[in-house]
Amino acid sequence: MNLQELLTSVPFYQTYGEIDKDITGITMDSRQIKPGDLFICIKGFETDGHQYITSAIHAGAAAIVAMHHVEMDIPLIVVSDTKRVMAQLASSFYGNPTREVGLIGVTGTNGKTTITYLLDEIFTENKMSTGVIGTIQTKINGKSYGVSNTTPDSVSLNEFFFEMRKEEVQTAMMEVSSHALDQGRVYGLDFDVAVFTNLSQDHLDYHKDMDDYLRAKSLLFAQLGNHYEQGREKYAVVNIDDPASHILIKSTAQPVLTYGVEQGDVHTRNIHMDETGVSFTMITPVGNIQVDSGLMGHFSIYNMLAAAGAAIVRGVQLEVIVAAFSKTKGVPGRLEPVFAGQSFGIVVDYAHTPDSLENVLKTLKDVCEGYVRVIVGCGGDRDAGKRPKMADVAMKFADDVFFTSDNPRSENPENILDDMTGHLKGEFHRITDRKEAIESGIASCRNKDILLIAGKGHETYQEVDGMKLEFDDRKVATQAVKQGRHNK
């Protein structure tokens, strides 16, 4: 594509050198440059992309976008904010694909992955082609791509949407993390629906405080409808039971559909919950309908209401929505049972915040006839303030607690465990090695107990000292049972 033409998507810039030339791609990483690419220098948290201009030129960069002037033999474009400009250039380079794909963005502390999966099932039930971008995978019409972030960078995002448009995807659902919003990864995307799940403590290593975290989330609602076209209505769908929803409602100029258990445009009556799942009557602006689902827990009601709200504003019939809810098998690593022939329950779940851990433990307590035991740790290089709080939740809601390592990343696992347990008074186990902790937890279980293995869900690795080592809670638990480490 012609660089001069591409730059029409950027309002203010200065150029040095001849920009009337073709570029073949866009990248922010000098290690990924292909000859003819435009290299964009990003000031990151670890390093500064401006340091790699020389390597980018050696690798064949056709032009550079930077935040200050540097002497060079290839064209240079100077802008004040390369992150935003990268998002504008990426959208433009790929032909603004999100303007032609119905796009639903889901943000909030917990439930994003689950809601995008439910939406995928609803739109598939509605016989539409779908795309999903999130923590577990990016999926385009059933084909799966690996991920490194819940929300990818703006270039990768637009490339995925370009692929979706080529594949004639009608509806795409994506998780929008607060990091992505803060870093402008989704800047310029044309969302049709923005969904808010809930706000509770997480990521305070990154965000200054809860207000700052909420401010990042509100950017999704502020950007909703920026590309408004006649006949393409935009909606915000928010959880009215969460106090933060009022801020998000104020952040958008678009119509809002609210949901909640007892209040909101979409709400419930006659909830029934047991070990087989939840059922309720769903009250909506387009009629009332019975929902019967195998998903467990009170929080699953919220996830279903959020997904139903987004589907309703996109014109999906209620019958289609509840058919998807009745068929869903849930999401990998979210309340996923492990069946290895044992006489007690083993459940793997991705709860890695105080709120999600509390929800999951309460759900299991409600259905368990024996003891609820939990294996839990906290991630390294992440919000340390979560550590004592998650430990308190485990001690309060479980009958037997095994503290262990999650992904220690660059931190010493013992320090993380000290942060979790230093203030505790009651009895607990502390077993640093996660495999040993799972084996001990399994060995303690009696008939009718439930063992919750929390924090890593679908993850198939454990990140220790910067290395990702193979580790899957589901496989480790299965192996421990098969090796006879449980009470028979």
Ligand SMILES: CC(=O)N[C@H]1[C@@H](OP(=O)(O)OP(=O)(O)OC[C@H]2O[C@@H](n3ccc(=O)[nH]c3=O)[C@H](O)[C@@H]2O)O[C@H](CO)[C@@H](O)[C@@H]1O[C@H](C)C(=O)N[C@@H](C)C(=O)N[C@H](CCC(=O)O)C(=O)O
């Ligand atoms: C703290 C953070 O969010 N970092 C993200 C950020 O990277 P960064 O700013 O640290 O980048 P950097 O390493 O300093 O590099 C700066 C620039 O130099 C370039 N570079 C670097 C080296 C080189 O040799 N050549 C070169 O060109 C890099 O490509 C980059 O453009 O931008 C990258 C691209 O978008 C992200 O992959 C990266 O996510 C890291 C891996 C991360 O761990 N992020 C987590 C905290 C995160 O974002 N999590 C959220 C969700 C969490 C949730 O679901 O709850 C997510 O969306 O995944």
Ligand SMILES: Nc1ncnc2c1ncn2[C@@H]1O[C@H](COP(=O)(O)OP(=O)(O)OP(=O)(O)O)[C@@H](O)[C@H]1O
């Ligand atoms: N609506 C909800 N409210 C509270 N907790 C929830 C809710 N939905 C799911 N959870 C809990 O949170 C965990 C993570 O769920 P999910 O993966 O759907 O969230 P997420 O927002 O995508 O998380 P992440 O930020 O890591 O991507 C689940 O394993 C479950 O324990």
Ligand SMILES: N[C@H](CCC[C@H](N)C(=O)O)C(=O)O
């Ligand atoms: N998206 C979350 C995932 C946390 C998962 C947990 N297993 C951990 O490593 O803390 C994060 O990167 O903070």
Ligand SMILES: [Mg+2]
């Ligand atoms: Mg997720």
